[in-house]
Each structure stands twice: as structure tokens, then as C-alpha cells.
Amino acid sequence: MRITNKMMSDHAVRHLSENMEQIARMQERIASGKQFSAPSEDPVGASHSLSLRSGLRTLEAFKTSTQQANDWLTATESAFQQMEDLATRAVTLVTRGLNDTLGAGERATSLATEVDGILAHAMDTANSTHNGQFLFGGFKVQSPPFSMPASSTVVYQGDGGVMLRSLSPAQNVPINVLGDQAFLPFLEALVQARDALQANDPATLRTALNGLQSALTTMNQHRTSVGARLRQVQVASDYLSKTEIETQSLLSKKEDLNLAEGISQLRGRENAYQAALEVSQRAISAMGLFDYLR
Template sequence: MRIGTQSFYTQSMNGIGSQQQQLFRIQQQLAAGTKFLTPADDPVAAARALGVSDALAQSSQYATSRSRATLSLSKEEDALKSATDILQNVKTLVVQAGNGTLSDADRASLATAIQSNLDQLVNVANADDGNGQFLFAGYKSANPPFVAQAGGAIQYMGDQGQRLIQIDVSRQMAATDDGRSVFQSVQGSAGYVSSASAANTGSVVFGAVGVTDATAPLYGKDFSISFAGGNYTVTTHDTPPVVAATGPYTAGTPINFGGVQLSMSGTPADGDSFEVATARNAGTDIFAAMDSVVSALRQPLSGGGPAAQARLQNALSTANVKITNAHDNVLTVRSSVGSRMNEIDALDAAGGSRDLIDKAYLSDLQDLDPAAAISQFLQRQTSLQATQQTFARLHGIALFNYL
């Protein structure tokens, strides 16, 4: 079969053009450092690479969210540590105030110290995260959560919302806690709190409440103890009230009712009354508890007799239990913050390991092997040069060269 000159020329040029295209493609791959330049080069690998890249992008976003959550929780942990230290100091001052040798001036000094701690605690409760967002305000984070009212009471102006952050595929975490749960709540395990009526005129001082039978039918209810004619009567706060116990009062002999017992000393006056309520119903506001003990310490005892001494001791006992409950609650919240920070650390470690695996897989899918690519480039280049030289020589052959 005879091959025409034009056909030979066309086929040779097409072959050279194809080799040039292949060489140019390898050059592009080397410049980009990837196996495929377009998804059409390897549709399966391109699809897989897209999925892995998307997973890495999501992981990066989760890592950023975890960093934000860690920052917020760190700020909260610092605030809770300060609150813990303040409450521990207040507990020490309350115990010190119970010393019977103190004068009115000494107690006034202690009241001033406790008031200073109260002011510090309010400032801690109004701490922000450094970006103008208040830590303990719930969703109302643009405004201070605790505001002093005209009468001096501290009112919570936030809500009980928790700002959640998506820190992993299926995990949302609260980056803050609301102020009511931290400073105006108690743990479910908190026991009874006793308190005396401000109108009492007797000298009865109560002791700690002890649990004798947690399975008693009336256990967990709130009780009132009233005195009349040398007898006591314990009733529940039900409607109508249920009499839990009654009998003659003997100083130092525990009164048993509703699965608990309460020791009392001193002499009651007719009409004196006391409350024994669960911690949740006895008042859980730590600011109010501290304010009440400040007021009690500022009341002079000189000339007040045993009744004034009893009022002070009972007020200190009530405040001590409430402050202890609040202290325990803050410690529990602080423990929760620490647990959340530990979980974030674990998720960071797991996310880092997952990212390494995904990046290695993505590299296998799309990263070019430089040594192999350069070798192929040199082979293509040599082949192209040989083809071009051969074509040039054959194209120059003619009969006129031999005449």
C-alpha cells in the first residue's frame, strides 16, 4: 500500500502534537503537585477527595468551636474559683462571729468584712468573657445579670438559658452556666435548714438537724415548731397542716419529727416559732443569706439579754448552713466545668488523630509522586525530541538530493 506524502505529514504532526499535549499535562501536574487536574481525569478519586476535604473542613470548624468553648469555660472556671475562695472566707468569718467574747464593735468589723466579700461576689457573678458577654446571664448576655435594687437586695436579671456550641458531629456543649443555677440554687442532696422567727423573745438556740429515718412518711416536708405553755408543736406546711410531733419541751433533749431530729437549748417564750425547711424552700439566694448575716452582726447586743444572744446565734447558724450549701453548689458547677474542659481536650485529641488519617488518605488520592512524575516527564521529553528529529529528517528526503 502506498502512503502519500500528505498523509505521512499529517500523521506525523498529529503524533507530535499528542506527545506535546502529554508532556504539557505532566508539566501541569508537576506545577500543581496533584495527580488529576480536573475531576474528569479520575472521577472516582476526585469524588473521594472532595468528601475527605469536606470532612477536614468540618473538623476544622469543630476545632474552632472547641477553642471558643474552652475560652469561655476557662473564664467561667476562673470566676468560680474566685467565688469558691470568697465563700470559704465568708464561712470562716461567720464561724468567727459566733465567738461569745466579741464586742459589738468586733461584730461590726466582721459585718464590714462580710459586706466587702458580698460586693466581691456580686462582681464575680457579673464577670464577662472578655468580649462584652456576661458569663452568668444566660441568653441575656449583653447586660449584667445581677443588679442591686433600691432596698439593697441583689436581683437576677438574666434567664436560665445555656449557650450551646457544636463541638463535634453529634455533641453540643454548654459553654456557660446561668447565674441562678450557680448563685441561687442548691444541690438536691442539701439537707434541712433551720431558722428562727424574728419576733421570738425567748432564748432558745437550735442546733444542727440530724436525719433519723429518711423513709418516714413526712420526711422531705417543711415544718414549723411553735411553743406555748412549755410545750412544743411541730406541724407541716400542708393545707391543712399535719401535726408531726408534740410534747413538753426539755432543753437539750432532741425533738424528733418527720424522720429528723433537732436539738434545742435555752428557754422558749410563748409564741416563739422556728422553721425547719428543705434547703430548696429555705431560700437559696447566697446574696440574701450574706446580707442577712451582715444585718444580724450590725445589731448591738448590749442590753439585749439572752434573747438577743439567741437571735444572733440562730441567725449565724442559719447563714452558715445556707453559705455552706451555696459553696457546695458552686463547687459542683465548677466540677462540671472541669469535666467539660476535659471532654474538649479528649475531642481535640480524637479530632487531631482523625485529621491525620484523613490528610494521609487525601494525600494518597491526589498528591503527585514527584520522582515518578519527573521520570515520566523526562521519558516523554526524550520521546518527543526523537520524534521531532525523525520527522525533520524524513521530511527533508527528496529525489533531487540524489540527482
């Protein structure tokens, strides 16, 4: 077959066009900082990247859930700290009230008044909120779990719902404490102690003291459980953060372009293009097309 000038020029133009396309793709990669701009350029790498990005989205969801659990449990821990301080003070006051040297008037005024103030503070703490949601009412987070329809009656209005948060695919943690179990005995003992002080009733006051001490022990047990859950959440949070960093590093290796290597490849292809252009000019010197391309 006879090779004509036109065939030679067509071949040269096609070869130069392919080189120019490769240069353009490399310029796009350098500009974006990525090894490929479309999955078709690297199907295997793109598949790995998609898998890693899916993993990152899952990690982000667990990190959000873990942060919510941490915030809720931290608020719960703070409420227990306040309650234990109030209970300790109440035990001190009631113990003083059982002193035989104390008169009925002092019990009914000084001590009963302070215990009543502790009761009011304890009710507020039992109705603590976090982000507008009540902490101790189970699933009933939109209404106060405790109320006092009468001066000597404490009512729990929550339910028994246990709120779970996911820390990983196989790990859930309960974040709430039910107020009727944790605080109701304490609130009832406070009411009993206040009324006994006002009535100058040592026998009932001693019963109230036993109730306060028992309630303090119960609250301490619940607080210990909250602390253990907080540590579990913090360990999970640290693990998620570490895993996220490792996954981001793997994704970077799959996707990110080595800039120095990319620039070196671009220069090599530009040099190859120039060389091909010069060879084509010499081979088809009679045609002015290549002068135009230059």
C-alpha cells in the same frame, strides 16, 4: 490506499502534538505539586478529593465550636474558683463572728466591712464576662445577670437558657451555668451575714453561716460539672485534631504528586518526543517542517 508524504507528515505532526500536550500537562503537575489540575483528568480521584475536602470543612466547623466551648468553660471555671475562695473566706469570718468573746463593735466594723467587700467582689464575679458576653445569665448575654437595687436585695435578671455547642454530629455540650442556681444562694447568704454582723444578731448570723456552707457545697457541685464538661470538650478536641491530620494525609495521597516520580515521567516523555521527532525527520527528510519544530 496510497500513503502520501502529506499524510505521513500530518500523522507525525499529530503524534508530536499529542506528546507535547502530555509534556505540558506533566510540567503543570510538577509546578503545582498536584496529580491533576482538573477533575476531568481523574474523575475518581477528584471525587474522593471533594469528599475529603468536605470532611475537612466539617471538622473545621466542629473545631471552632469546640474551641468556643473550651474558652467559655475555662472562663466559667475561673469564676467558680474565685467564688469558692470568697465563700471560704466568708465562712471563716462568720464563724469568728459567732465567737462569744467578740464584741458588737468588732462585729459591726471589722467583720461586717470585710464581708461587705466580699459581697462586692462576689457580685462582680457573678457578672463575669467572656468576649464581652455575660457568663451566668442564660441567653441574656448582653446585660449583667445580677444587680442590687437595694443594699440588702440581690436580683437575678437572667433567664433559664441553656447554651449548647456541637462537638461532633452526635455530641453537644451545654457550656453555661445558670447564675440563679449557682450563685444566688451565696450572694443572699452574704447579705444576710453582713446585716447580722452589723446588727449584732448571733441567731441570724448562725442561719447565714448555714446558708454559706450550703451555698459553698452547691458551687462545688456546679464546678465539678464544669470540670467534667471541660474534660469532655478536650477529649473531643484531641479527637478532631487527630482526625484532621489523618484526613489531610489521605487528601495528600489523593492529590499530591510524587515529585521524583513526576520528574522521571516528564523526562521519559521528553525523550519519547525527541525520539519521535528524529524518526519523523528521517522518514520525511524532504520536508523542512521538522527542522523548524526542533
